[in-house]
Amino acid sequence: MGAGIAQVAAQHEHDTVVYDLDENVLSKAKGRLQQTMEKLVAKGKFSEDAATNIQNRILWTSDLTDCKEAGIVIEAIVENLDIKQKVFKQLEAIVSKECILASNTSSLSLTSIASACDLDTRVIGVHFFNPAPIMKLVEVVPALQTDPSLVEKTKKIIDSWGKITVIAKDTPGFIVNKVARPFYSEAIKMLEEGVANENEIDTVLTQKGGFRMGPFTLTDLIGHDVNYKVTETVWKSFYCDPRYKPSFTQKRLVEANWLGRKTGHGFYTYPIEINETSLVSIAEDTQDEILNRVLFMLINEAADTLFLNIASAADIDKAMKFGVNYPKGPLEWADEIGIKNCVEYLDDLYEHFGDDRYRCSSLLRKMGTNNKTFF
Numbered sequence: 001m002g003a004g005i006a007q008v009a010a011q012h013e014h015d016t017v018v019y020d021l022d023e024n025v026l027s028k029a030k031g032r033l034q035q036t037m038e039k040l041v042a043k044g045k046f047s048e049d050a051a052t053n054i055q056n057r058i059l060w061t062s063d064l065t066d067c068k069e070a071g072i073v074i075e076a077i078v079e080n081l082d083i084k085q086k087v088f089k090q091l092e093a094i095v096s097k098e099c100i101l102a103s104n105t106s107s108l109s110l111t112s113i114a115s116a117c118d119l120d121t122r123v124i125g126v127h128f129f130n131p132a133p134i135m136k137l138v139e140v141v142p143a144l145q146t147d148p149s150l151v152e153k154t155k156k157i158i159d160s161w162g163k164i165t166v167i168a169k170d171t172p173g174f175i176v177n178k179v180a181r182p183f184y185s186e187a188i189k190m191l192e193e194g195v196a197n198e199n200e201i202d203t204v205l206t207q208k209g210g211f212r213m214g215p216f217t218l219t220d221l222i223g224h225d226v227n228y229k230v231t232e233t234v235w236k237s238f239y240c241d242p243r244y245k246p247s248f249t250q251k252r253l254v255e256a257n258w259l260g261r262k263t264g265h266g267f268y269t270y271p272i273e274i275n276e277t278s279l280v281s282i283a284e285d286t287q288d289e290i291l292n293r294v295l296f297m298l299i300n301e302a303a304d305t306l307f308l309n310i311a312s313a314a315d316i317d318k319a320m321k322f323g324v325n326y327p328k329g330p331l332e333w334a335d336e337i338g339i340k341n342c343v344e345y346l347d348d349l350y351e352h353f354g355d356d357r358y359r360c361s362s363l364l365r366k367m368g369t370n371n372k373t374f375f
Contacts, residue, residue, distance in 0.1 A: 001076045006058055017061060104125075125140065139168045186293050203278075220266035243359075253265075302334075307361055346360040
């Protein structure tokens with residue numbers, strides 16, 4: 001991730017420093033970037049001179065003091081609060097007072113990270129999505145202490161790198177990792193209930209729902225260690241709200257070290273070609289249940305995200321379309337389906353299961369009563 005962000009900065013003519021304690025990590029990252037540039041040249045994306053210039057703009061170093069001239073530092077290290085706070089404290093003693101200190105954290109509190117700094121007003125979140133050079137979305141997340149003027153300044157920098165930025169409040173999961181939870185959790189719950197198998201659920205959501213990748217294929221690609229940890233972090237951070245409750249099924253995969261593609265086992269076994277089944281072989285009512293349960297839960301989560309003022313309606317939909325490639329924003333989808341229909345379906349789920357995870361967002365219910373739309 002760090003090397004990917006550095007590539008983006010260097011492509012936009014910034015002199016860039018990549019720091020890591022481990023010389024071997026730096027060497028491997030530098031080698032991967034060279035291979036990437038060679039492929040991009042072969043595809044005609046860059047000339048050889050341009051590719052060389054991009055690489056020459058990057059200094060690879062294990063000496064943190066090489067960052068002293070930086071105008072912005074983007075930390076992309078392990079998701080451990082103590083370690084991040086230590087690094088930010090070290091950085092503060094090296095860089096100028098005007099330097100922006102940004103974190104790429106996907107799940108930790110920016111406010112907690114900022115608290116380690118004496119000048120906490122210049123700390124902000126800039127959450128890229130992997131792979132950073134390809135994925136368009138970046139979530140800009142001010143900490144409680146962040147100087148308000150820094151938000152627009154940071155956004156302007158990231159926008160100039162050709163990215164699509166959204167502003168999110170410093171809450172667990174920000175926008176994408178909060179709203180996307182049901183895409184995985186509701187699919188796994190249907191698997192556990194025996195509604196359908198992994199392949200059938202993936203097939204319905206890609207072929208009928210228009211999602212680029214099914215939840216089981218996607219979690220195998222992300223890695224269950226990563227996906228489960230994000231789910232667990234969001235669940236605990238929201239005081240164990242049942243809507244984010246992790247799955248024992250996924251926990252067992254982590255315990256078995258069946259982490260997906262990178263270990264050869266996950267929901268699927270690799271190396272294999274995952275051949276989606278035909279929709280014709282899946283009963284129509286099963287197709288409807290699979291798509292509706294996932295879709296209405298995503299809509300409910302997006303509505304709740306708006307209700308909590310985590311982000312604007314436009315930024316929520318933009319984040320889901322460009323951060324995880326959803327075919328439509330959940331709130332746009334809700335308008336098309338009809339808010340009242342969304343409320344009725346969620347109430348039916350709640351009545352059937354008696355599970356608080358299905359409680360309808362108060363904003364969604366109010367909008368349905370008043371015949372309102374998001375857009």
